[in-house]
Amino acid sequence: MEMLRAGQTKDQILAQTGMVVGVRDANFTVNEGEIFVLMGLSGSGKSTLIRLLNRLVEPTHGQVLLGGQDVAAMSKKALIALRRKDLAMVFQSFALLPHLSVLQNTAFGLEVAGVDRKARERRAMEVLDQVGLRAFAQQMPAALSGGMQQRVGLARALAVDPSLMLMDEAFSALDPLKRTEMQELLLQLQKEQQRTIVFVSHDLDEAFHIGNRIAIMEGGRIVQIGTPAEILRNPSDAYVRAFFKGVDVKKYLLAQDVARSDETLLIHATADARADMAQAVAQLRERGQNHAFVMGEHGRWQGAVSLDGLLRGLESGSTSLQNWYLEGVAPVSASLSLNALMGRIVQQPVPLPVLDAQQRYLGAVTQTVLLQKMVDMDQQESRNE
Numbered sequence: 077m078e079m080l081r082a083g084q085t086k087d088q089i090l091a092q093t094g095m096v097v098g099v100r101d102a103n104f105t106v107n108e109g110e111i112f113v114l115m116g117l118s119g120s121g122k123s124t125l126i127r128l129l130n131r132l133v134e135p136t137h138g139q140v141l142l143g144g145q146d147v148a149a150m151s152k153k154a155l156i157a158l159r160r161k162d163l164a165m166v167f168q169s170f171a172l173l174p175h176l177s178v179l180q181n182t183a184f185g186l187e188v189a190g191v192d193r194k195a196r197e198r199r200a201m202e203v204l205d206q207v208g209l210r211a212f213a214q215q216m217p218a219a220l221s222g223g224m225q226q227r228v229g230l231a232r233a234l235a236v237d238p239s240l241m242l243m244d245e246a247f248s249a250l251d252p253l254k255r256t257e258m259q260e261l262l263l264q265l266q267k268e269q270q271r272t273i274v275f276v277s278h279d280l281d282e283a284f285h286i287g288n289r290i291a292i293m294e295g296g297r298i299v300q301i302g303t304p305a306e307i308l309r310n311p312s313d314a315y316v317r318a319f320f321k322g323v324d325v326k327k328y329l330l331a332q333d334v335a336r337s338d339e340t341l342l343i344h345a346t347a348d349a350r351a352d353m354a355q356a357v358a359q360l361r362e363r364g365q366n367h368a369f370v371m372g373e374h375g376r377w378q379g380a381v382s383l384d385g386l387l388r389g390l391e392s393g394s395t396s397l398q399n400w401y402l403e404g405v406a407p408v409s410a411s412l413s414l415n416a417l418m419g420r421i422v423q424q425p426v427p428l429p430v431l432d433a434q435q436r437y438l439g440a441v442t443q444t445v446l447l448q449k450m451v452d453m454d455q456q457e458s459r460n461e
């Protein structure tokens with residue numbers, strides 16, 4: 077620890093002491109209900125870090141706070157109790173007990189925790205059902221394919237209803253098809269029950285697909301933490317960028333990543349609709365633009381109007397802006413994928429408004445903006461190659 081504090085590198089410390097710095101200065105928060113992915117090259121410290129969380133590796137220094145309790149400091153007894161009911165782990169190697177049936181394997185954690193047979197088998201059947209293995213409950217693990225065995229591994233972890241689930245390369249031993257299938261299963265379960273999961277992966281596609289946020293590790297350190305889009309938009313260095321190589325990064329961008337707020341005139345509706353209309357007409361003429369977006373209270377989206385509509389509104393003595401909203405302008409959600417966005421944008425008469433979850437206007441996307449973004453991304457991709 078002193079050598080680390082004195083600024084010595086992992087290599088220097090190894091050379092002088094024969095000791096490996098597994099993880100250093102790792103500082104991060106995992107939010108309740110999210111899938112937090114640890115990603116990095118082999119040997120970067122992912123397994124060490126995830127095992128520090130349940131103390132399969134004893135931390136030399138630091139804290140692991142789970143619901144306010146410091147796992148790193150608790151007694152062995154408290155730790156065992158915590159592992160039984162609150163912390164479950166899914167291993168790359170499945171780690172099933174070969175002499176126990178699928179049902180018994182699934183119920184194993186509950187058995188260790190002292191749950192009576194009837195109750196634990198009922199719960200085990202419930203989770204086997206969730207992972208699609210109800211019919212295999214009485215089989216032995218050896219009779220199952222790798223993908224099915226890992227479903228049992230997942231079911232065993234789910235059975236104890238843990239507040240934190242740790243998954244170390246849980247799908248890496250599976251062939252690509254089975255792997256994608258397991259990712260979908262995990263995401264589907266996540267929709268239903270919102271677990272807190274720390275998931276280790278060395279695969280960017282997997283990390284981006286299932287991760288709400290990702291921490292990228294290098295040489296025992298966390299070099300970047302962010303959502304997939306944040307990391308894509310702003311990779312902290314060449315090490316992080318190198319992960320993007322050969323990956324279709326466009327599919328991970330969302331509408332919020334391309335929305336711009338400087339394109340379209342915004343009208344903040346007041347109680348005086350006629351004044352709003354007159355002011356909008358003047359501003360549109362000044363800018364040489366044909367339409368504007370109307371915002372209500374707290375910046376909430378109201379609708380789109382055209383210069384033509386505003387003029388007709390003024391002429392006809394109308395006192396409602398609302399009557400002149402353009403039809404067919406359907407805002408999209410900030411979390412819409414870029415691929416889905418492309419399908420929507422061609423039909424749009426005006427820039428496509430992008431709204432956040434509170435219906436607030438974030439910005440608009442035009443075909444030009446979208447094309448420009450694609451070109452930027454392609455250039456970034458060729459820089460990586």
Ligand SMILES: Nc1ncnc2c1ncn2[C@@H]1O[C@H](COP(=O)(O)OP(=O)(O)OP(=O)(O)O)[C@@H](O)[C@H]1O
Binds near residue numbers: 116118121125
């Ligand atoms: N039991 C151990 N004893 C000594 N050093 C270890 C041990 N386990 C891991 N290490 C070292 O700790 C560092 C981090 O290893 P770790 O297994 O955490 O990496 P990883 O990111 O999980 O790699 P992989 O993708 O290959 O699983 C490496 O330098 C490794 O050599």
Ligand SMILES: [Mg+2]
Binds near residue numbers: 122123245
């Ligand atoms: Mg590992």
